[in-house]
Amino acid sequence: MSTEGKIITCQAAVAWEKGQDLSIETIEVLPPRAHEVRVKVEYTGVCHTDAYTLSGNDPEGEFPVIFGHEGAGIVESIGEGVTNVKVGDSVVLLYTPECKECKFCKSGKTNLCGKIRATQGKGQMPDGTVRFRCKGKELLHYMGCSSFSQYTVVADISLVAVDPSAPKDRTCLLGCGITTGYGAAVNTAKITPGDNIAIFGAGCIGLSVIQGAVTKKAGKIIVVDINENKKKMSFEFGATDFVNPATLPEGVTIVDKLIEMTDGGCDFTFDCTGNVQVMRNALEACHKGWGESIIIGVAAAGKEISTRPFQLVTGRVWRGCAFGGIKGRTQMPQLVQDYKDGKIKVDEFITHRHPLKDINKAFHDMHAGDCIRAVITMD
Numbered sequence: 001m002s003t004e005g006k007i008i009t010c011q012a013a014v015a016w017e018k019g020q021d022l023s024i025e026t027i028e029v030l031p032p033r034a035h036e037v038r039v040k041v042e043y044t045g046v047c048h049t050d051a052y053t054l055s056g057n058d059p060e061g062e063f064p065v066i067f068g069h070e071g072a073g074i075v076e077s078i079g080e081g082v083t084n085v086k087v088g089d090s091v092v093l094l095y096t097p098e099c100k101e102c103k104f105c106k107s108g109k110t111n112l113c114g115k116i117r118a119t120q121g122k123g124q125m126p127d128g129t130v131r132f133r134c135k136g137k138e139l140l141h142y143m144g145c146s147s148f149s150q151y152t153v154v155a156d157i158s159l160v161a162v163d164p165s166a167p168k169d170r171t172c173l174l175g176c177g178i179t180t181g182y183g184a185a186v187n188t189a190k191i192t193p194g195d196n197i198a199i200f201g202a203g204c205i206g207l208s209v210i211q212g213a214v215t216k217k218a219g220k221i222i223v224v225d226i227n228e229n230k231k232k233m234s235f236e237f238g239a240t241d242f243v244n245p246a247t248l249p250e251g252v253t254i255v256d257k258l259i260e261m262t263d264g265g266c267d268f269t270f271d272c273t274g275n276v277q278v279m280r281n282a283l284e285a286c287h288k289g290w291g292e293s294i295i296i297g298v299a300a301a302g303k304e305i306s307t308r309p310f311q312l313v314t315g316r317v318w319r320g321c322a323f324g325g326i327k328g329r330t331q332m333p334q335l336v337q338d339y340k341d342g343k344i345k346v347d348e349f350i351t352h353r354h355p356l357k358d359i360n361k362a363f364h365d366m367h368a369g370d371c372i373r374a375v376i377t378m379d
């Protein structure tokens with residue numbers, strides 16, 4: 001029987017309060033309104049940004065809310081005026097939407113789309129309302145996706161149809177982590193052959209930067225991580241060197257070490273930790289005159305970056321990117337094809353799997369130091 005136009009009752013992981021485990025609840029998902037799409041979520045990844053907002057460190061974090069933004073599934077129904085997807089399409093959710101018509105989208109300078117950013121940041125649909133209800137309360141949306149629900153409603157600019165033959169338990173990870181790091185290397189930094197790079201933090205994001213760097217035939221690909229468990233995987237992804245700053249001789253800083261290893265500094269460095277002191281080191285390890293440091297990590301509310309302005313006067317560049325600078329609706333289908341063609345690794349990132357009822361284990365895995373990505377099966 002068709003569910004189109006009806007309220008769907010399903011299971012979701014609800015975050016009632018900051019710092020608390022998620023709670024598996026029976027929720028109601030309202031039908032999509034104009035320019036909205038209701039999606040049956042089949043798989044979702046769990047990203048560190050979900051944990052960051054759950055922790056209460058996100059200035060935009062509001063509760064109760066349904067987290068999750070690495071989702072893949074099937075279109076269940078569409079609202080009036082939706083033309084970019086149809087019922088039954090296989091889709092990847094996009095926390096960085098692409099309307100193709102706002103100032104940002106038309107600038108040719110950024111992947112950030114301005115069309116629904118204000119309501120997305122408040123956990124609302126573009127009309128300022130929500131589509132989730134539980135125990136008589138309204139639940140907020142998250143990053144325009146809320147993939148920790150078996151059904152979700154998103155704006156039509158917040159999803160993209162992809163090849164249905166691509167396994168959704170893998171394509172979900174292209175919805176954030178893998179695309180973010182890979183895009184930062186190939187799209188934001190635009191690494192060229194022989195460039196020496198350093199990647200701080202070898203989680204899903206850092207390992208994805210390695211992938212991009214290998215694709216672009218970088219020279220030295222140096223991973224800096226305080227977790228020795230990340231060494232083996234870093235080399236498997238193509239790193240040429242691994243440095244644990246905690247094991248450097250007394251008096252030798254990580255900046256000294258990287259400058260020595262690269263004959264004056266790196267062409268590009270990437271912060272994939274969200275730690276502001278690491279961000280400073282990443283900038284200062286760049287080559288004088290041209291080295292660029294890309295901030296990818298998300299820092300907690302109240303944290304600020306600093307360095308001597310002289311670092312920039314002498315030619316180092318500090319920049320950052322969201323979702324690897326990738327325009328989701330335009331570029332995601334090709335990334336899925338690249339995965340299918342074996343040009344982008346995805347399977348190798350999946351270290352843990354859980355059913356929805358055990359989603360809190362994925363958050364605990366994340367803090368145990370041996371998890372790259374946990375994938376949640378939603379049914």
Ligand SMILES: NC(=O)C1=CN([C@@H]2O[C@H](COP(=O)(O)OP(=O)(O)OC[C@H]3O[C@@H](n4cnc5c(N)ncnc54)[C@H](OP(=O)(O)O)[C@@H]3O)[C@@H](O)[C@H]2O)C=CC1
Binds near residue numbers: 049180205273297322
């Ligand atoms: N800009 C964007 O679009 C996006 C940003 N992010 C952000 O990117 C960051 C990384 O995400 P993810 O890869 O999933 O995170 P992970 O926690 O999996 O990876 C971070 C890695 O950095 C290591 N690390 C922690 N502190 C240091 C340090 N001082 N020096 C060197 N290494 C360190 C961690 O070690 P250990 O295992 O011991 O903790 C871990 O191996 C997060 O802040 C996340 O919110 C994520 C997606 C998109």
Ligand SMILES: N[C@@H](CCC(=O)N[C@@H](CSC=O)C(=O)NCC(=O)O)C(=O)O
Binds near residue numbers: 047058060061117176
């Ligand atoms: N809400 C936070 C900022 C969180 C943040 O920086 N999000 C990234 C994506 S992280 C994905 O896992 C992002 O896309 N930022 C761009 C944006 O427009 O949100 C805060 O207020 O600090």
Ligand SMILES: [Zn+2]
Binds near residue numbers: 047177
């Ligand atoms: Zn993410």
Ligand SMILES: [Zn+2]
Binds near residue numbers: 098104
């Ligand atoms: Zn736009």
